[in-house]
Amino acid sequence: MALALVSLLNGLSYGLLLFLLSPGLTLIFSMMGVLNFAHAGFYMLGAYFGFAIAGPLGFWPALVLSPVLVGLLGALFERWALRRVHPMGHVPELLATFGLSILLLELVQLVWGRAPLDFSMPPGLQGAAFTLVHGAGTGLQWVAGNPPASLCAGPASCSPFPMNRLFMGLVALLALMALWLMLARTRIGLVIRAAQSQPHMVRALGHDLPRIHMLVFGVGTGLAALAGVVGGSTFVTEPSMAAGVGTIIFVVVVVGGVGSLGGAFLASLLIGLLQTFAIGFDMPLRDLLPSTGNVLGRLTLSQLAPVLPYLLLVVMLVVRPQGLFGRPAP
Amino acid sequence: MPHRTDLTGCRPPTWPWVWATLAVLLAPLVFDSSLSATLLSQFGIAVIACLSYNLLLGQGGMLSFGHAVYTGLGAYLAIHTLGAMNRGVLLLPVSCIPLVGGLAGLASAGVLGYLATRKSGTVFAMITLGLAELVAAVALMFPAVFGGEAGVSANRVTGAPVLGIDFASGRQMAYLVAAYTLVSVGALYAFTATPLGRMLNAVRDNPQRAAFIGYDPQRVRHIAFAISGFFAGVAGGLAALAFEFVGPEALGAARSGTYLVFTVLGGTTFFFGPVVGAALMVLSQALLSELTRAWLLYLGLAFLFTVLLVPGGLAGLLVQSRRVLQGPWPLLLPVLPGMLLGGLLAGAGAAAVVEMVYHRQLEVALGPQLVFLGLQLDVTQPASWAGAGAALLVGLALIASARPAALRRWAQVQQTLAQAGTDGERR
Numbered sequence: 001m002a003l004a005l006v007s008l009l010n011g012l013s014y015g016l017l018l019f020l021l022s023p024g025l026t027l028i029f030s031m032m033g034v035l036n037f038a039h040a041g042f043y044m045l046g047a048y049f050g051f052a053i054a055g056p057l058g059f060w061p062a063l064v065l066s067p068v069l070v071g072l073l074g075a076l077f078e079r080w081a082l083r084r085v086h087p088m089g090h091v092p093e094l095l096a097t098f099g100l101s102i103l104l105l106e107l108v109q110l111v112w113g114r115a116p117l118d119f120s121m122p123p124g125l126q127g128a129a130f131t132l133v134h135g136a137g138t139g140l141q142w143v144a145g146n147p148p149a150s151l152c153a154g155p156a157s158c159s160p161f162p163m164n165r166l167f168m169g170l171v172a173l174l175a176l177m178a179l180w181l182m183l184a185r186t187r188i189g190l191v192i193r194a195a196q197s198q199p200h201m202v203r204a205l206g207h208d209l210p211r212i213h214m215l216v217f218g219v220g221t222g223l224a225a226l227a228g229v230v231g232g233s234t235f236v237t238e239p240s241m242a243a244g245v246g247t248i249i250f251v252v253v254v255v256g257g258v259g260s261l262g263g264a265f266l267a268s269l270l271i272g273l274l275q276t277f278a279i280g281f282d283m284p285l286r287d288l289l290p291s292t293g294n295v296l297g298r299l300t301l302s303q304l305a306p307v308l309p310y311l312l313l314v315v316m317l318v319v320r321p322q323g324l325f326g327r328p329a330p
Numbered sequence: 331m332p333h334r335t336d337l338t339g340c341r342p343p344t345w346p347w348v349w350a351t352l353a354v355l356l357a358p359l360v361f362d363s364s365l366s367a368t369l370l371s372q373f374g375i376a377v378i379a380c381l382s383y384n385l386l387l388g389q390g391g392m393l394s395f396g397h398a399v400y401t402g403l404g405a406y407l408a409i410h411t412l413g414a415m416n417r418g419v420l421l422l423p424v425s426c427i428p429l430v431g432g433l434a435g436l437a438s439a440g441v442l443g444y445l446a447t448r449k450s451g452t453v454f455a456m457i458t459l460g461l462a463e464l465v466a467a468v469a470l471m472f473p474a475v476f477g478g479e480a481g482v483s484a485n486r487v488t489g490a491p492v493l494g495i496d497f498a499s500g501r502q503m504a505y506l507v508a509a510y511t512l513v514s515v516g517a518l519y520a521f522t523a524t525p526l527g528r529m530l531n532a533v534r535d536n537p538q539r540a541a542f543i544g545y546d547p548q549r550v551r552h553i554a555f556a557i558s559g560f561f562a563g564v565a566g567g568l569a570a571l572a573f574e575f576v577g578p579e580a581l582g583a584a585r586s587g588t589y590l591v592f593t594v595l596g597g598t599t600f601f602f603g604p605v606v607g608a609a610l611m612v613l614s615q616a617l618l619s620e621l622t623r624a625w626l627l628y629l630g631l632a633f634l635f636t637v638l639l640v641p642g643g644l645a646g647l648l649v650q651s652r653r654v655l656q657g658p659w660p661l662l663l664p665v666l667p668g669m670l671l672g673g674l675l676a677g678a679g680a681a682a683v684v685e686m687v688y689h690r691q692l693e694v695a696l697g698p699q700l701v702f703l704g705l706q707l708d709v710t711q712p713a714s715w716a717g718a719g720a721a722l723l724v725g726l727a728l729i730a731s732a733r734p735a736a737l738r739r740w741a742q743v744q745q746t747l748a749q750a751g752t753d754g755e756r757r
Contacts, residue, residue, distance in 0.1 A: 035452040084638055090451050091393050092637055095594060098636035102587075106627040110687055243583070247463045250456045258453060303471055310464035317445050317457060 005132060006159040007276050013165040015272025016172035020227040021249045022256070022264035024220025025178055030259030031196050032213050033090050034082065037097040041104035042221040046070050046228025047237045048108055051119040059122045059233070063124050063171075067225040074221025078214045078240030101242070109239050116238040123162045128160035150167045171230050175223060192216060196259070224240045255316045257326025268323055278305035346602075347516075354512055358504040367500030371572045373612045374507035375565050378514045380596065380604035382561035383589045385518060388598035389527065390554050391534030392447070393455045396462030397562060398585035403438045403465070404431030404563025405477060405580050408570040412484035423492055426569035428510055435563020436556055443555030447548055450537065452669070459583075466581045481577030484570075497571070507568055514561055519601060521557065530554045591633050597643025606644045624688045628681075658746040665739050668732030674727025678703060682718035 025039050046066050053062035077100060085092040120126070131143045183189040189252030195202045195212050203209045232241065252271060278301045316323065357370055386392040406542055408431035414420040422430075442465075446457045469476040476482070487498045497503055521527045529550050532540040537547040570576050588611065596607020618625045640647055654662070682702050689700045690709045698710040707714040731737060 029452065033452065035456060053636065066383055081634070085641075091387070091391060092641060094452060095590075095637045096394055096634065098587075098590070099630060099637055102591075102626070102630035103634060104629055106624075110624075110627065110691060111683075113691060247459055247583075251460055254453065254456050254460070286361060301365055307464060307467045307471070310460050310467065313457070313460040314445060317448065321448055 003159055006161050008162050008273070010165060011273035011276035012269065013169035013172075013220040013272075014276060015269035016169045017227055017231050018245070018249060018252055018268035018272055020172040020175060020230075021224055022246065022252050022268055023176070023261060024222075024224045025249060025253050025313055026256070026259055026261060026264050027192075027196075027216055028220050029253065031192070031199075032082075032086075032093075035250075036217075036220070037094060037246075038077075038100040038104060039097075039221070039224055040242040040249065042070055042074060042100040042224040043231070043245060044108060044242035045073070045104055045230040046225025047119065047232025047241060048112055048117070048228075049225065050229035050232060051112075051117050051237055054119065054233075059125075063073050063226070063229050065290045066229050067222040070225030070228075071222025075125065075214045075218030078217035082217070083213075101246075105239060105242060116236045116240055119233050119237040121167065121233045125163050125167050127163055127164040129163040131158050131160045133158050168230045168234050170224065175226055179219075179223070188215075208279065212305060247261045248309055254313055255323055257323030260323070260325040263323055263325030271312065274308045274312070275305050278302060278308055350515075351512060354508045358501050362501065364500045367504045368572075369612055369616060370615075371500070371507045371568075373510035373608060374504075375568045375572065375625050376592070376608035376611045377511050377605050378565040379589055380459065380562055380593045380608045381515060381518050382565065383469075383557045383593045384560070384598055384601075384604040385521070385530075385554060385558040387593060388600075388603070389522060389534065389598075390551060392450065392551060392555070393458075393590075394446070394586070395455055395459040395583070396442075396446075396465070396586050397558075397589045398437050398581055398583070399442065399462050399465045400435040400559040400562035401566035401569070401589075402576070402581035404435040404566030405570040405576040406482065406566075407431055407563075408567035409433035409482045409484050409574075409576045410475075412486060412488065412570065412574075413482070416485050416490045416703045424486055424488065424497055424571070425492065425495075427486075427571050428487030428506075428564045431567020431570065432560045432564040435566060436560040436593070439559020439562070440552075440556045443552050443559065444446070447551035447555050450547070450551065462581075462583060462586055466578070466583065469578060469581050476578065476581075477576075479578060481575055483575040486571050486574050503572055507572065510564060510568055513706055515605075518561060522601060526550070526553065527588065551599045591629065595633060595636055595643055597647075599642050600645040600649065603643050603645035606648070610644070622685065622688075623692060624684050627684060653747055654743060657750060658743045661739050661743050662736075663745070665732055665736040668728055669736050672725045672728030672732060674725070675721050676729060679720070679722030679725055682707065683715070683722065686714065686718065697719060 021039065021043060024042075025036055028034055028036050048057075049066040049069055050062040053065050057065070081096050081100070082093055085096050133143055181189075183193060191202060191207055192212060192215075195207070195209060199209060202212075228241075231245070235241070248271065252264055252267045254265035255270070256265070334694060354374075358367060361367070361370065379397070382400075383394070383397050386394050386397075397583060408427050411420065411422065411430045412424075412427055415424070440463050446454055446461060449457060470478065486503070487496050493599040496503055497506065529540065529545055533545070533547040533550045540547050540550070553578045566580070569580075592611040594607070595610055596605065597603030614625060614629065618628070622628070636643055642650070682705075685702050686707060686709045689696075698708050700707050700709070707718070709715075
């Protein structure tokens with residue numbers, strides 16, 4: 001039971017991290033029709049910039065400065081590269097971002113090398129946020145911070161929930177609230193939402209559409225970089241972190257319904273939970289589905305974990321091609 | 331996407347095909363070392379793979395991130411068939427193995443393509459990416475079939491020789507690849523002229539209109555996807571025969587990315603573009619990767635440069651320069667030296683900086699010196715860095731100063747060419 005709760009929270013925080021990555025993708029996609037293939041590359045760049053800034057200035061300035069810098073780079077890329085291929089259609093745009101993702105990976109390896117970096121959160125954000133203690137006679141108990149060793153001794157079992165995971169979830173929630181406030185309550189948000197559905201009318205009313213695109217691209221990549229600083233210091237900062245999360249966020253966007261933020265929210269939580277639970281509850285498939293044969297039955301749930309998001313994608317495409325909240329194709 | 335220029339209804343010239351056939355038949359005789367036999371085999375395989383990829387990208391407007399799935403599954407079925415023949419379970423001519431791979435490619439592309447081609451454009455690209463990840467992850471879950479990280483190997487010298495050919499030598503293998511390459515290139519070229527091939531172009535350019543005249547765009551895409559999968563599988567089967575080994579990287583995203591990058595570098599708007607791309611692929615993987623550790627960086631830069639500035643790729647550049655050389659090239663004479671010199675200086679300076687950074691990052695153990703273009707550079711000496719930086723800056727300045735005149739002249743050239751085109755039509 002305690003393990004299930006901690007797994008649930010782990011899954012939620014990972015899902016929130018994924019969701020922090022999806023607005024960049026899905027806003028850019030629904031507005032410009034561009035799938036930003038380099039999005040995960042900006043996530044990685046955010047982590048490396050965060051590492052570079054955290055060295056001399058500390059973690060908190062890095063948390064702010066890295067997203068700003070990466071967002072500026074993203075806006076520059078939109079201005080100098082994407083805008084140039086925009087008239088040629090979506091495939092060249094997609095190719096341009098694909099080329100950028102190769103370049104970002106190579107440049108990061110050139111500057112910081114191929115080995116994982118020692119990038120972690122400050123001591124105040126490490127250790128356990130709280131611990132669930134399952135005592136022999138006491139039932140389930142909630143202890144803030146690290147419990148005394150005496151409590152976990154003997155038949156009792158302790159399931160800690162790490163502080164950095166909690167922080168990751170909080171940062172994601174705050175950033176997304178800010179984004180939502182900007183989209184729903186400010187004038188620029190109004191224009192952005194209008195540009196999503198009625199670009200020509202927005203243009204006719206005198207708004208500079210290319211500049212809105214640049215802004216949205218910058219904000220989207222900045223959010224990816226924020227996720228990178230938090231994710232890189234919670235998990236590992238290494239060149240393969242882009243590939244690790246890259247395809248998953250595409251799955252999130254497709255499953256949620258392309259262009260829908262609410263759908264992306266649900267899909268990222270779903271995928272975060274799916275993966276964490278599959279790893280947390282490791283058992284052979286045979287025990288779950290007694291009818292599976294010898295070959296399939298021997299596989300364990302944790303072996304299946306990397307496949308689950310893609311299976312979800314395929315099932316979704318068969319059952320509901322427009323995704324959870326996507327509008328059906330005309 | 332620009333319209334095709336080599337399929338405008340007039341009969342294509344036959345001479346290039348004759349020359350190509352002769353070259354393919356003679357090449358294994360002229361270059362007879364085992365290395366060149368291997369390179370020729372790789373080239374033929376890459377030609378089939380890139381052309382099958384361009385059937386999707388260039389002719390169907392479908393950007394797939396999972397082409398390695400179909401080459402890879404073809405390779406796996408081929409290597410298992412070969413293994414069964416080694417064990418004596420199966421009797422089959424070795425020369426038919428690539429067809430087995432083709433069938434695997436056809437079947438897998440038929441099934442997975444049904445899911446992918448439900449959408450077009452960007453969503454199609456995302457789905458192919460997801461499916462590729464799915465297949466690669468599933469393959470690692472079944473080491474009994476896919477050999478896990480170690481891969482699967484088999485021996486291509488098996489059974490009784492047919493007409494004295496047992497494929498023991500690299501040259502015999504190169505000839506088998508050559509035969510398959512010729513037939514596949516011919517078939518893929520013929521496909522572009524069939525009603526289905528033209529319908530595929532129509533679906534790429536305007537799916538709504540294609541639907542109005544009674545063709546289901548989704549179905550056209552699906553059939554094209556399956557055909558592309560067949561030829562990809564043939565390429566995979568040939569690769570399995572040539573290397574007698576298939577590893578998990580055959581299904582991986584990196585391999586798919588390679589097909590994509592080199593097809594685009596070669597040029598997607600011309601039929602023979604991917605052939606140029608395949609030549610680049612073999613050359614850069616065999617030679618460039620030996621020459622410099624930064625080759626992936628150069629490749630990425632070249633790719634981005636191509637996408638942004640040369641949408642027709644290398645083939646488009648070749649066709650364009652041929653037209654310019656036949657006509658108004660003297661117009662460019664005054665600006666050419668400045669642009670060329672600037673480009674060379676800037677390129678050399680940038681490459682020197684990149685090489686020094688790579689050297690500092692990866693090869694410190696070899697000492698601070700490195701040789702670049704015959705020059706001795708030292709990563710600890712500021713003079714080396716300053717020299718490289720100066721070359722880069724001077725080159726950029728030259729380009730910047732020559733650019734306005736060059737752009738003007740280039741516009742004149744385009745105008746002359748367009749004029750010549752309309753004159754030709756009038757005649």
